[in-house]
Amino acid sequence: MDVTFSLGLQDISAIMPELAMISVGLLLLMLDLVVKRKEIIAIIGVAGALVALYGTVSVYGMSESQTVFADMFLLDKYSCFFKIIFYLNVIFTICISFKYMAIEKAAFGEYYALLLFATAGMMIMASAADLMILYLGLELMALSTYILAGLLRKQARSNEAAVKYFFLGAFSSAFLLYGIALTYGMTGTTNITDIATSLFTLGIHDSPVMYLGVIFMIVAFGFKVALVPFHMWAPDVYEGAPTSITAFMSVGPKAAGFAVLGRVLFEAFGSMQPQWSAVLVPLAILTMVVGSVIALAQSNIKRMLAYSSIAHAGYMLLGIIAGTPEGLTSTINYLMIYTFMNIGAFTIVIMLRREGFQGENIEDYMGLAKSHPMASALMLIFMFSLTGIPPTAGFIGKFYVFMEAINAGYTYLAIIAALFSVVSAFFYLRIVVYMYMKEPQNEIVLTTSGPAGIVLAITCLAVLIIGIFPSILLSLANFSILG
Amino acid sequence: MSTAQFFFGYFAVMLTGLSVLVVTRKDPIHSVLWMLVLFVHIAGLYLFLNAEFLAAVQIIVYAGAILVLFLFVIMLLNLRNEERVKKFQTQWPLGAGAGALLAIFLCLIVGKVIVLAPLGRYSEDAVNGDGNLMAIGKILYTEYLFPFEVASLVLLVAIIGAVVLAKRRLE
Numbered sequence: 001m002d003v004t005f006s007l008g009l010q011d012i013s014a015i016m017p018e019l020a021m022i023s024v025g026l027l028l029l030m031l032d033l034v035v036k037r038k039e040i041i042a043i044i045g046v047a048g049a050l051v052a053l054y055g056t057v058s059v060y061g062m063s064e065s066q067t068v069f070a071d072m073f074l075l076d077k078y079s080c081f082f083k084i085i086f087y088l089n090v091i092f093t094i095c096i097s098f099k100y101m102a103i104e105k106a107a108f109g110e111y112y113a114l115l116l117f118a119t120a121g122m123m124i125m126a127s128a129a130d131l132m133i134l135y136l137g138l139e140l141m142a143l144s145t146y147i148l149a150g151l152l153r154k155q156a157r158s159n160e161a162a163v164k165y166f167f168l169g170a171f172s173s174a175f176l177l178y179g180i181a182l183t184y185g186m187t188g189t190t191n192i193t194d195i196a197t198s199l200f201t202l203g204i205h206d207s208p209v210m211y212l213g214v215i216f217m218i219v220a221f222g223f224k225v226a227l228v229p230f231h232m233w234a235p236d237v238y239e240g241a242p243t244s245i246t247a248f249m250s251v252g253p254k255a256a257g258f259a260v261l262g263r264v265l266f267e268a269f270g271s272m273q274p275q276w277s278a279v280l281v282p283l284a285i286l287t288m289v290v291g292s293v294i295a296l297a298q299s300n301i302k303r304m305l306a307y308s309s310i311a312h313a314g315y316m317l318l319g320i321i322a323g324t325p326e327g328l329t330s331t332i333n334y335l336m337i338y339t340f341m342n343i344g345a346f347t348i349v350i351m352l353r354r355e356g357f358q359g360e361n362i363e364d365y366m367g368l369a370k371s372h373p374m375a376s377a378l379m380l381i382f383m384f385s386l387t388g389i390p391p392t393a394g395f396i397g398k399f400y401v402f403m404e405a406i407n408a409g410y411t412y413l414a415i416i417a418a419l420f421s422v423v424s425a426f427f428y429l430r431i432v433v434y435m436y437m438k439e440p441q442n443e444i445v446l447t448t449s450g451p452a453g454i455v456l457a458i459t460c461l462a463v464l465i466i467g468i469f470p471s472i473l474l475s476l477a478n479f480s481i482l483g
Numbered sequence: 484m485s486t487a488q489f490f491f492g493y494f495a496v497m498l499t500g501l502s503v504l505v506v507t508r509k510d511p512i513h514s515v516l517w518m519l520v521l522f523v524h525i526a527g528l529y530l531f532l533n534a535e536f537l538a539a540v541q542i543i544v545y546a547g548a549i550l551v552l553f554l555f556v557i558m559l560l561n562l563r564n565e566e567r568v569k570k571f572q573t574q575w576p577l578g579a580g581a582g583a584l585l586a587i588f589l590c591l592i593v594g595k596v597i598v599l600a601p602l603g604r605y606s607e608d609a610v611n612g613d614g615n616l617m618a619i620g621k622i623l624y625t626e627y628l629f630p631f632e633v634a635s636l637v638l639l640v641a642i643i644g645a646v647v648l649a650k651r652r653l654e
Contacts (some may be wrong), residue, residue: 006625007628133633136633143641181595
C-alpha cells in the first residue's frame with residue numbers, strides 16, 4: 001500500500017490561523033500558573049485572536065481555494081468569512097468577560113484557553129472538506145462550550161446548563177454520526193466534494209437512504225443552531241451559563257452550525273436541494289413561530305434572548321431553503337449582522353450584573369433611561385436592530401433573506417417570517433418601553449469597564465453603519481460565496 | 484444462510500439485546516457488567532470485518548481500562564439513593580414508541596434499497612499485504628494526520644475540563 005500524502009509547507013501555511021489560536025490557547029494554560037493578574041491572560045488571548053484575524057484577512061483575497069492535508073482541510077473565501085465572525089465573537093466575549101468573571105468569582109485562566117479552543121473548533125468546522133474532520137471540529141467546539149457553560153460550579157443552574165447541554169449535544173452527535181455512516185455506506189467516501197460526485201455517478205441522489213442520511217445530519221446541525229424542535233436545551237443553557245458564555249454561545253456555535261449546514265447541503269448534497277429544502281421548510285416555520293411566541297412570556301432577559309436567538313435561526317434558515325448562492329449570501333450576511341447586534345445586547349445585560357445583584361429580570365430595566373441615558377440609548381439601538389427596524393442593520397439582514405426566499409418562490413415563508421417579526425417587536429420593544437416610560441424600581445449601578453465600552457462602541461457603530469450602507473457587508477458576503 | 488450471515492446475525496441481535504440490558508438494569512453495577520459483554524461483542528464484530536487491531540484495542544482500552552474506571556466511579560459514589568428513584572420517567576412509552584417507529588422505518592428503507600458503494604482503496608488484500616497494524620499506522624500518520632491531531636486536542640480539552648470543573652477551588 002502506497003502512502004499518498006506527505007506533509008508539506010503549504011499544509012502548514014493553510015492552517016496558520018488555527019495554529020495561532022491553538023498555540024496561544026496552550027500558552028495561556030501555561031501562563032495561568034505563573035501570572036496572577038487574569039487581565040494579562042485575557043489580553044494575550046485577544047492578541048492571539050488578532051494574529052489569527054490577520055492571518056485570515058491576508059489570504060481572503062486569494063484567487064482560488066486550496067485543499068490541504070490530503071483533502072481534509074479546505075481554505076476558501078466561504079470559510080474565511082465565517083472565521084471572521086468567530087474572531088469577532090471570541091474577541092468581544094473576552095472583552096466583556098473579565099470584569100464579569102471576577103464578579104462571579106470564577107476568574108480562571110483556563111476560561112480564556114477554552115474560549116480559544118472552542119473558536120479553533122469552529123474554524124475547523126468551517127474549513128472542513130471531509131465529514132470526519134467536520135465531526136472532530138464540532139466535538140472540539142462542543143466539549144469546550146459544555147465546560148464553559150458549567151464554569152460557575154457553585155450555582156445549581158450552571159451545573160444544570162452544562163449537564164443538559166452535554167447530554168443533548170452527545171445525543172445530537174449520535175445523529176450526525178449515523179447520518180455520516182449512512183452517507184459513507186452509500187457513496188463510499190466521507191469527502192464532501194467526492195460525495196457530490198458519487199451521488200451523480202452512482203445515480204443515488206433520490207435514494208431514500210441518502211434522504212435519511214441528510215435528515216440525520218440536518219437534525220444534528222439543527223441542535224447546534226437551535227432549530228425547533230431541537231431547541232429544548234437552549235433556554236435553560238442560555239439562562240444557566242455565565243452571561244459572557246451565553247453571548248459566546250448564542251453567536252459562535254450558531255454561526256458554525258450554519259457554516260457546516262451551508263457547506264454540507266450546498267456542496268455535498270447540492271443535487272438533492274428540492275428534498276432538503278422540503279425538510280427545512282417546516283423546521284423554519286416552527287422555529288420562527290415557537291421562538292417569537294414563547295419569548296413573549298419570558299421575564300428573564302437571558303431566557304428572552306435565548307428564544308429570540310431561536311427565532312433568528314429560523315429567519316437565517318430562509319436563505320438556505322432558497323437553495324441558491326444568493327440565498328446563502330443573504331444568510332451569511334444575516335449572521336454577521338446578528339453577531340454585532342446580539343453581542344451588543346448581551347454587553348448591556350452583562351453590565352447590569354454587579355456584586356450581589358443579578359440584573360437579569362426584565363423589570364430591572366425599568367427607568368434605566370433616567371439614570372443611564374447612554375446605556376439605554378445603546379440598548380434601544382440593539383433592540384431596534386433585533387426587531388429589524390430601519391435604519392439599523394437588523395432590517396438589512398431580514399430584508400435580504402426575505403427577498404431571496406421570495407425570489408426562490410417561497411413567498412409564503414417570507415410572509416410568515418414578516419408576521420413573526422412583528423410579533424417579536426412586542427418583546428424587544430417591551431424592554432425599550434420599560435427603559436423609557438416606566439419609573440425606576442430600584443437603583444441600578446452599571447458595572448462599566450474600558451473593554452466593554454469598546455465592544456459597545458464597535459457593535460453599535462457596526463449596526464448603524466451596516467444599516468445605512470448595507471453594500472459594504474453585502475459585497476463582502478457576495479465575494480465570499482460567488483467571487 | 485451462509486456462515487458469515489449467521490455470525491453477523493448473531494452479533495447484531497446480541498448487540499441490540501445487550502444495549503437494552505445496559506440501560507434497563509436497576510443496579511448500576513449490573514449495567515456496567517452487561518456493558519462488558521457488549522464490548523466483547525463489538526470486538527467480535529471488528530474481527531468479523533478483518534480488523535484484528537481494532538478488536539484488540541477494543542478489548543484492551545474499553546473492556547480493560549474504561550470499564551474498570553466506570554466500576555470504580557460507581558463504587559465510589561454512593562448510589563443507594565439513586566436506585567430508589569424510578570429509573571424511567573412516565574413518558575418512556577412515548578420514547579420507546581418513537582424509537583420503534585424509527586427502527587421499522589429504517590428496516591423498511593435501508594433493507595430494501597441499499598446500494599453498495601464501490602470498494603475503497605483499503606481493500607482486504609491491501610490491508611493484509613502490509614498487515615493490519617502497519618496499514619492503520621501508515622494512514623493515521625499521513626492521510627489522517629490532521630484528524631488525528633484534532634482528536635488529540637479534543638482529549639486535551641476533556642482533561643482541562645475535568646480539572647477545571649472538579650479541582651479548581653472557588654474563592
